[in-house]
Amino acid sequence: MIQVEENEHVQTLVYQLNKEGKSICGDSFFIKANEEELVCAVADGLGSGSLANESSSAIKDIVKTYADEDVESIIERCNQAMRNKRGATASILKFNFTKRELTYCSIGNVRFFLHSPSGEVFHPLPISGYLSGKPQKYKTYTSSYEKGATFIIYTDGLEVPHIRTCLKQGHSIEVISKSLHPYTTSRRDDLTYILGQLLS
Numbered sequence: 001m002i003q004v005e006e007n008e009h010v011q012t013l014v015y016q017l018n019k020e021g022k023s024i025c026g027d028s029f030f031i032k033a034n035e036e037e038l039v040c041a042v043a044d045g046l047g048s049g050s051l052a053n054e055s056s057s058a059i060k061d062i063v064k065t066y067a068d069e070d071v072e073s074i075i076e077r078c079n080q081a082m083r084n085k086r087g088a089t090a091s092i093l094k095f096n097f098t099k100r101e102l103t104y105c106s107i108g109n110v111r112f113f114l115h116s117p118s119g120e121v122f123h124p125l126p127i128s129g130y131l132s133g134k135p136q137k138y139k140t141y142t143s144s145y146e147k148g149a150t151f152i153i154y155t156d157g158l159e160v161p162h163i164r165t166c167l168k169q170g171h172s173i174e175v176i177s178k179s180l181h182p183y184t185t186s187r188r189d190d191l192t193y194i195l196g197q198l199l200s
């Protein structure tokens, strides 16, 4: 499944595929761009199927409702919502187009890479664990970004050995998406990625 969200500041593309034999995806995502910012989130519910989806879709709903808050308060709201659920790993990312700055907060194995045209790679190291409703410490990353930078957020269903190389070639997100295709066919797990390029 592919969804596209774009405006004059950003172009994004979402790809999602269920685990083999599953009719419900345990991963969920949220993405929204307006004149000021891009908000995106990816969550991987523990396990698979409907119970996994219950957790990850609750995260999606919270990000949608509280998208105006900062990434750390949103992720804490998501954590609270996991109390009577299985739990999930999640990443929340915002790009502020006016400040040309990104903020990122994450727990668990959802990963994020940003590649700038100057060659710099921004890759916050994943923090182990998952959102479970228990008290949790967060680390919020802030970084400036360059026009033309490409990024990806993805769940562990996508097993790419050299994700940096895929982003580095300076290709459009459609071409990058095509180059990721061979890594999406095993279907050992639910798979979600958001690919994007900053245009301004």
Ligand SMILES: [Mn+2]
Binding pocket: 044, 155, 156, 157, 189, 190
């Ligand atoms: Mn997974």
